[in-house]
Amino acid sequence: MTINILFFGACREAADGVAEISLDLASMSRGGETPGNPDVLLVWQSLAGRYPALARFNGNVLFAVNEEYARGDKLLVAGDTLAIFPPVSGG
Amino acid sequence: MTINILFFGACREAADGVAEISLDLASMSRGGETPGNPDVLLVWQSLAGRYPALARFNGNVLFAVNEEYARGDKLLVAGDTLAIFPPVSGG
């Protein structure tokens, strides 16, 4: 069960410049539990562990699932694309 | 003592299509009085007599003297240019 992760802007830089990775959701299990579908926040926390510079965006980061804004409690399913980025600053 | 009169828009059409005329202020005397300088309103009344179709603009006409908006009591002097036109509708 794999999802696709996209990083943009300062979050991309904080993720060691990685723009896109595939993530196996099986790796998301908490402790010894058999996980159900993880939510966005669990994936975020896992990624912030993998890329420590991301942690400073805690509470100041936006998520989109399949190109729609999503909250932390949104459940992810195989094939989803989760985008992670700071507050937008276009225009 | 002569002034220059300009008509614009619907006022020009009402003045038989005349765009510009010179007017001798001596012709503006009221009755037998020796006139001082006439004001805008007196000239307007005289012109409305000359071009009867102008009279319908009474109370709905604008004046400018030397390219500045002017009221009816503005006194005219030789060489002035008096413009007479309906409320503007540009844009």
Add this chain to the structure above:
Amino acid sequence: MESSINQDVFEITRDPIDKSGLEARILTGAAGAIVTFDGVVRNQTRGRAVISLQYEAYPAMAVREMQRIGDEIRQKWPQIDRIGIVHRFGELQISESSIVIVITSPHRKAAFEACQYAIDTLKKTVPIWKKEIFADGEEWVEGSL
């Protein structure tokens, strides 16, 4: 005119308005926002099909009144960078521009406000008149005092 580069512009013209050229003439590096109002001839008015609009102007006074609007804008929004106002006269076909107003400023809010102020005021003060040409007649558009 070279002297008009990067200065405010207040003009009336019988020729089609060069909107891109006007924007380019007043754009400086200090601008972050360009707000443009472009008034074009509509194909109908009150449900009646319009063939064209005939604009008549009092040219010298029209330019003076545009400059006055520019002065007022600079008093109300001192942060504005540049102002460009060009009004066309003569006969205009559907979708042709009769008036283009361009305001540049560091930030957008003042530019939007000043641009709206300019067109609202121009329609009340600048001595220009329009006549609607219909298939079966013509009519001066009534301004209001």
Add this chain to the structure above:
Amino acid sequence: MESSINQDVFEITRDPIDKSGLEARILTGAAGAIVTFDGVVRNQTRGRAVISLQYEAYPAMAVREMQRIGDEIRQKWPQIDRIGIVHRFGELQISESSIVIVITSPHRKAAFEACQYAIDTLKKTVPIWKKEIFADGEEWVEGSL
């Protein structure tokens, strides 16, 4: 694309924005007012000289969010005729346009309001980010939640 003639336009592009072309694409005979917002790169920010701006976009989602703004505009101002929004990304020099928003409508008031709404909302919702490039460094511009 021929199919886009006289339809709303929501695009992002790496190329310079063709502002006149965008206006022409959405102009119909029903329009009497064209209000255009053009965001250009300023030569300084907070007193510090800017060399260029680097824009990064999430292209597919950016276009979806622009379309959402278009839907909201049509709900709030049903009298609007056409909407065009084009955002550029990549590296932009001083005075180049990053965003052009064009609104056409029969009358000007709705066009001004909708244009302001579009840029205000775009700056909060459309996934695009900019970095300021200075002579001695670079900095992401902080958006706010």
